Amino acid sequence: MLYVIAAAVILLFFFLLYRMRLTLGGHKRHLVTYLLAVLALFLTISMVRFPQEAFSASVAGLEVWWHIVFPALLPFFVFSQILIGFGVVHMMGVFLEPVMRPLFNVPGAGSFVLAMGLASGFPIGAVLTAELRERKLCNRVEAERLLSFTNTADPLFMSGAVAVGMLGFPQAGLSITLAHYLSSITLGLLLRFYRRGEPGSPDATPGRGRLISRALQALVQARAEDGRPLGQLMGDAIRKSVDTLLLVGGFIILFSVIIRILDLIGVVGLLGQFFEPLLKLGGLSPELAPALISGLFEIDLGCQFAAEAAGAAMRDKIIACSMIIAFSGLSVHAQVASIISKSDIRIAPYILARLVHAVLAGVYTALLLGPASAVLGRLALSVFLQTRPVSSISFWWTRTVFMLNQLTLFLGLLTVVAAVLYMIRAIRLAFFFSRRRI
Numbered sequence: 001m002l003y004v005i006a007a008a009v010i011l012l013f014f015f016l017l018y019r020m021r022l023t024l025g026g027h028k029r030h031l032v033t034y035l036l037a038v039l040a041l042f043l044t045i046s047m048v049r050f051p052q053e054a055f056s057a058s059v060a061g062l063e064v065w066w067h068i069v070f071p072a073l074l075p076f077f078v079f080s081q082i083l084i085g086f087g088v089v090h091m092m093g094v095f096l097e098p099v100m101r102p103l104f105n106v107p108g109a110g111s112f113v114l115a116m117g118l119a120s121g122f123p124i125g126a127v128l129t130a131e132l133r134e135r136k137l138c139n140r141v142e143a144e145r146l147l148s149f150t151n152t153a154d155p156l157f158m159s160g161a162v163a164v165g166m167l168g169f170p171q172a173g174l175s176i177t178l179a180h181y182l183s184s185i186t187l188g189l190l191l192r193f194y195r196r197g198e199p200g201s202p203d204a205t206p207g208r209g210r211l212i213s214r215a216l217q218a219l220v221q222a223r224a225e226d227g228r229p230l231g232q233l234m235g236d237a238i239r240k241s242v243d244t245l246l247l248v249g250g251f252i253i254l255f256s257v258i259i260r261i262l263d264l265i266g267v268v269g270l271l272g273q274f275f276e277p278l279l280k281l282g283g284l285s286p287e288l289a290p291a292l293i294s295g296l297f298e299i300d301l302g303c304q305f306a307a308e309a310a311g312a313a314m315r316d317k318i319i320a321c322s323m324i325i326a327f328s329g330l331s332v333h334a335q336v337a338s339i340i341s342k343s344d345i346r347i348a349p350y351i352l353a354r355l356v357h358a359v360l361a362g363v364y365t366a367l368l369l370g371p372a373s374a375v376l377g378r379l380a381l382s383v384f385l386q387t388r389p390v391s392s393i394s395f396w397w398t399r400t401v402f403m404l405n406q407l408t409l410f411l412g413l414l415t416v417v418a419a420v421l422y423m424i425r426a427i428r429l430a431f432f433f434s435r436r437r438i
Contacts, residue, residue: 071391303325
């Protein structure tokens with residue numbers, strides 16, 4: 001009865017729009033607003049119709065946020081803000097400018113965002129990109145490039161939560177993780193051509209001089225411009241980090257309820273019928289269609305549905321999970337949109353990049369499960385990566401140490417690449433001057 005009344009109200013609403021010719025007159029530009037209002041009304045009525053299911057979904061989302069997201073990301077959010085306030089990111093920008101600018105067409109400070117994003121997961125890449133834009137360390141186009149390939153999933157989620165906890169197949173963790181990182185880097189290399197004609201941001205420390213001297217100068221200058229004492233800096237970092245995590249938690253709970261309601265009223269199954277031909281065309285099992293539809297909204301539920309898809313081969317489940325993780329779902333997209341809302345960074349390039357990332361991740365996963373499977377089979381994952389995330393102090397301490405090791409590893413790799421590029425440049429200059437003397 002409740003849905004009959006809701007349908008009657010919606011039909012009456014559109015009938016009045018037609019009679020008043022709003023959609024054909026000067027108010028045509030407001031049609032999207034009207035549709036969103038109707039959608040919000042429909043979802044509200046649905047939650048009234050299914051109160052128990054909505055409550056259970058919200059509790060499930062709250063548990064994910066409290067037991068997994070909050071303790072995992074809070075230390076990295078806080079310390080990233082402190083490092084920015086101390087000028088460490090500015091110093092890294094000077095060191096790694098020769099790597100980030102030629103490869104990804106972003107300033108050197110983006111190296112910190114790249115390393116933190118790969119090591120820590122959603123949505124720290126978006127948070128740090130917005131912070132760099134706010135501090136004028138990159139322009140709008142560079143921020144859009146950086147955001148599109150640094151806001152990634154963390155390795156423990158892919159290997160522990162998905163491969164072990166959902167798929168029950170720990171060997172898939174390495175393939176999913178490698179495919180995710182390879183597709184992220186590939187996407188970054190492709191995005192260097194996005195609006196290539198736009199002028200880049202100026203060098204943080206222009207002029208000549210020794211690299212170490214210029215890097216230290218950038219650190220001291222950034223610290224002087226910040227000017228906050230240590231106590232205030234730590235307090236602001238904690239306050240800002242908690243506010244961001246509360247925002248993330250609200251989106252997780254909201255989209256957990258939305259996807260549950262859409263599943264109950266049959267929208268997920270209906271949309272899944274349109275995905276089945278595409279899956280057959282790509283050589284995947286059509287039983288994965290509901291999982292991909294769920295993954296459009298929420299990454300955890302999409303991967304869970306893919307793992308539980310009856311009749312689908314394990315290879316197809318792994319590829320589907322990899323694509324869902326790369327797309328990351330509208331829940332993460334909404335988090336990113338909210339985080340960058342105070343800046344001039346546009347969300348459209350990020351969403352388009354997620355579609356490309358999903359396709360690349362699926363292709364890389366298929367290759368790693370096929371031609372490269374023999375090589376990967378000889379590689380062993382650490383015991384920690386084969387552990388399903390749990391809520392305990394010892395686990396989160398181990399996770400924090402692991403993420404710090406990952407961050408150090410990524411920054412070390414970038415530093416090595418920078419050193420190699422410096423050596424190549426020095427050799428080329430020496431060869432050039434030697435020829436001029438001749």
